[in-house]
Amino acid sequence: MTSPSESSPAGPAVHHTRAAAAVDLLETVRRDLDEARLPLALPGSDAARLDIRNALAQLDDYMLPRFRSLDAPLLAVVGGSTGAGKSTLVNALVGHPVTRAGAIRPTTRQPILLHNPADSGWFEDQRVLPNLSRIRGAVLETPLPASRAGAAPDAAAISSLVLLGHPAVPQGIAILDAPDVDSVSDGNRTLAGHLLAAADLWIFVTTANRYADAVPWKLLLDAASRDIMVAVVLDRVPPAAEAEVSADLRTMLQREGLGAARLFIIPEVTLDGLGMLPGGAVEPLGHWLHELAADSAGRAEIARRTLNGTVRALSGRVAALAQASREQQQSRDVLARDVRHAYQDAGSRILDATRDGALLRGEVLARWQDFVGTGEFFRVLEQNIGRMRDRMGAFFRGEPAPAVKVETAIETGLQAVIVDEAANAAEDADQRWRSDPAGRQLLGADDLSGTSAGFADTVAAEIRAWQGALMELIRTEGQGKRTQARWLSFGVNGLGAALMIVVFSMTAGLTGLEIGVAGGTAVVGQRLLEAVFGEDAVRRLAQTAREDLNSRCHKLLQAEQQRFLDRLDVSTGVPPEVLSDHARALLELAGTA
Numbered sequence: 302m303t304s305p306s307e308s309s310p311a312g313p314a315v316h317h318t319r320a321a322a323a324v325d326l327l328e329t330v331r332r333d334l335d336e337a338r339l340p341l342a343l344p345g346s347d348a349a350r351l352d353i354r355n356a357l358a359q360l361d362d363y364m365l366p367r368f369r370s371l372d373a374p375l376l377a378v379v380g381g382s383t384g385a386g387k388s389t390l391v392n393a394l395v396g397h398p399v400t401r402a403g404a405i406r407p408t409t410r411q412p413i414l415l416h417n418p419a420d421s422g423w424f425e426d427q428r429v430l431p432n433l434s435r436i437r438g439a440v441l442e443t444p445l446p447a448s449r450a451g452a453a454p455d456a457a458a459i460s461s462l463v464l465l466g467h468p469a470v471p472q473g474i475a476i477l478d479a480p481d482v483d484s485v486s487d488g489n490r491t492l493a494g495h496l497l498a499a500a501d502l503w504i505f506v507t508t509a510n511r512y513a514d515a516v517p518w519k520l521l522l523d524a525a526s527r528d529i530m531v532a533v534v535l536d537r538v539p540p541a542a543e544a545e546v547s548a549d550l551r552t553m554l555q556r557e558g559l560g561a562a563r564l565f566i567i568p569e570v571t572l573d574g575l576g577m578l579p580g581g582a583v584e585p586l587g588h589w590l591h592e593l594a595a596d597s598a599g600r601a602e603i604a605r606r607t608l609n610g611t612v613r614a615l616s617g618r619v620a621a622l623a624q625a626s627r628e629q630q631q632s633r634d635v636l637a638r639d640v641r642h643a644y645q646d647a648g649s650r651i652l653d654a655t656r657d658g659a660l661l662r663g664e665v666l667a668r669w670q671d672f673v674g675t676g677e678f679f680r681v682l683e684q685n686i687g688r689m690r691d692r693m694g695a696f697f698r699g700e701p702a703p704a705v706k707v708e709t710a711i712e713t714g715l716q717a718v719i720v721d722e723a724a725n726a727a728e729d730a731d732q733r734w735r736s737d738p739a740g741r742q743l744l745g746a747d748d749l750s751g752t753s754a755g756f757a758d759t760v761a762a763e764i765r766a767w768q769g770a771l772m773e774l775i776r777t778e779g780q781g782k783r784t785q786a787r788w789l790s791f792g793v794n795g796l797g798a799a800l801m802i803v804v805f806s807m808t809a810g811l812t813g814l815e816i817g818v819a820g821g822t823a824v825v826g827q828r829l830l831e832a833v834f835g836e837d838a839v840r841r842l843a844q845t846a847r848e849d850l851n852s853r854c855h856k857l858l859q860a861e862q863q864r865f866l867d868r869l870d871v872s873t874g875v876p877p878e879v880l881s882d883h884a885r886a887l888l889e890l891a892g893t894a
Contacts, residue, residue: 305412321891323612324367330619330874330883331360333875337622340871341629342742349625355498356618358432362499364611366429367604373868374420375474375593375600376429380497381506382517386536389480390506390567391415393578394587395469399438400478411461412496413438414661416475418466424475430462430499438465443861446819471594476504483516492521501607502530504586507570509538509546513553525558530603532563534586599620609891616887626873632739633869639740644862647726651854655719655805655847707798712806713765719760719854723861725751730865753864757858763853770845771804772797778834778842799829803839804846 334357339346367373379387388400391413400413412433416424425435470476480489497503503524507517512535524531533554538546547566554562565586593599638774731750734740775796780877830839 311522319400319893320368320371323893324365326883326890327360327365327368330615330887331357331365333879334360334362334619334622335409336593336873336874337880338872339625339629340873341739343628343632343739345519345625346629349622352618353622356615358495359498359611359615360494361432362430364608364615365432367501367608370423370428371601371604373423373428374416374472375501375603376414376477376499377474377502377504377590378479378496378500379504379506380479380482380493380520381534382483382508382511382514383485384509385481385506385508386567387481387506388478389572389576390504390534390536390583390586391476391580392576393580393583394476394521395467396580398575398577399467402855411436411463412477412479412492413463414465414475414477415465415468415470417472418468419472420475421464421466424464430496432460432767433462434460436461436463438463440824442665461769466774468808470510471591471602473594473597478588482520483514497524499531501604502532504532506534506536508536509542512546513549518553518557521559522557526608526610527614529607529800530562531559532586532589533559534567536567537569538566539871543568555656565589578666612887613891616884616891619880620884620888623877623884626877626880627877629873629879632737633871636734636737636740636743637866637869640730640862640865643726643729643733644723644858646729647722648855650722653852654722655715655850672789680838695832702776705794707770708794708801711798711801712761712768715764716757719764719857720752720757723760726858727751727861734865749864753861756861759860760857763857767846767850767853768797769803771800774842774845775800778838784856786888796830796833799827800842800846803827803830803843804850 334353337353339349339353379391381387391400392398395415399415414424425437427435477496477500480486480493482490482493482497484490484493497520505513505517505524507519513516521531521533533550535547535550543566547564551564554560554564565583568576569581570582572578593603600791728750731744731748734744772793775793827839830842834842
């Protein structure tokens with residue numbers, strides 16, 4: 302077997318070319334998985350985030366190291382349930398206590414990796430399990446009892462890996478004693494999962510009383526999905542029950558896709574004074590490990606098989622992540638659509654209120670009638686339009702009520718409409734989001750069901766700006782025309798007030814005095830403007846003023862809805878299409894690993 306310091310290729314050039322291409326792909330996948338985000342609280346998102354973390358750990362701990370070092374020794378991880386006898390088994394394989402065993406749980410907190418001294422170079426750096434620091438262990442000349450052997454179960458030592466070279470371990474295979482998969486310690490359970498994910502093969506230890514437990518079987522099913530080689534050690538089997546128990550376990554393994562797993566039986570025996578099994582108890586397992594170590598082609602096949610299965614499983618994980626990312630985007634789109642619909646509906650209601658004559662009632666109507674002088678104006682309207690042009694100038698040169706009162710009334714009424722509808726939209730959007738888990742997460746404890754602070758003042762300022770722009774329209778239209786003297790005699794504010802009245806009724810179908818006071822009031826303004834500018838100009842002025850008003854209302858509502866949309870300014874990091882491409886590429890790689 303070659304050492305890690307030798308640079309000669311272990312196989313054909315094409316094999317190493319494929320391995321290099323695989324490393325490139327896996328590094329790209331790893332980078333994108335690290336950048337992937339699932340920010341919204343959707344069903345299954347927590348599990349998907351955990352899947353990302355596990356996939357990253359397996360890429361770092363196993364896949365990338367194995368592809369980069371195809372000649373490295375196989376890593377056999379010994380795992381199993383609490384009290385199954387894992388450490389006792391490992392001690393028996395090397396012939397004396399090297400890892401702690403006993404009744405106090407957890408015993409194996411600091412994992413120990415046993416290797417042949419000739420293989421030490423493969424494990425001393427961070428090639429595998431890079432997140433665990435290395436501690437070099439040593440075998441004492443005078444063996445300690447198993448209850449005192451190995452590293453002390455110190456919680457602080459969970460981030461370390463003890464390396465122990467021992468000639469009893471065959472060259473080409475390393476044995477790693479992992480914590481309990483169902484440990485009372487959360488850290489132990491997590492570490493056990495990471496160690497098993499980094500294995501080329503599993504030696505799974507269970508007992509005659511606990512071989513059907515759910516937790517170990519969940520891990521065994523994961524092994525089956527990865528097509529990893531598994532050896533099952535059935536420990537503490539009473540001689541009288543061996544046939545029945547072993548047959549039942551074989552049936553279960555066959556049913557769950559693990560029929561090829563090797564099964565080793567360790568009878569129920571009394572441990573010696575050092576807490577050791579009799580030498581012959583683990584002889585079949587030890588012989589099997591030595592056979593694997595001696596067969597370089599067999600080791601390569603095990604590594605290839607595990608790589609294939611692990612890459613294939615990663616492909617499925619990445620495909621599931623792509624789907625989760627699509628669901629994040631879809632949820633974000635739904636939440637954004639809910640907000641936009643709420644504010645679009647508000648905009649439509651504001652538009653309706655400004656064109657159905659509703660604003661020509663109440664205070665606006667009273668101020669307009671004060672301004673134009675209802676009786677005189679309606680007598681003028683009964684005359685023909687030619688005589689009206691001459692008489693209206695004299696009328697407006699009198700001392701009517703200030704036009705600014707009309708503007709103020711319009712400002713107040715329009716402001717109330719816009720603020721009310723914006724508040725309705727905010728309440729609607731808030732309710733829609735709170736009915737959605739992702740929306741509730743984004744809102745948190747914040748209350749967005751009303752308008753933002755200062756919104757009413759912002760609306761008032763925008764209305765005044767619109768009124769100012771409308772006055773400027775009138776000035777521009779009157780400048781340089783024969784009508785200049787006439788519109789100057791009427792006054793910009795007076796004509797502006799008339800144009801506002803027309804704007805708020807131009808699409809309401811108000812065509813004559815017979816419709817009512819509001820309709821008649823609108824006609825007064827329209828006739829006045831037509832007398833000054835002409836019919837086509839009035840139509841154009843009103844249309845321009847209305848479009849400007851609609852644009853300003855739209856801008857106000859957009860600013861309000863942005864309070865919601867800013868919370869959606871979250872990214873999944875990597876497009877789902879890229880993840881789907883990775884999943885396909887990984888599936889192709891699984892057939893050539």
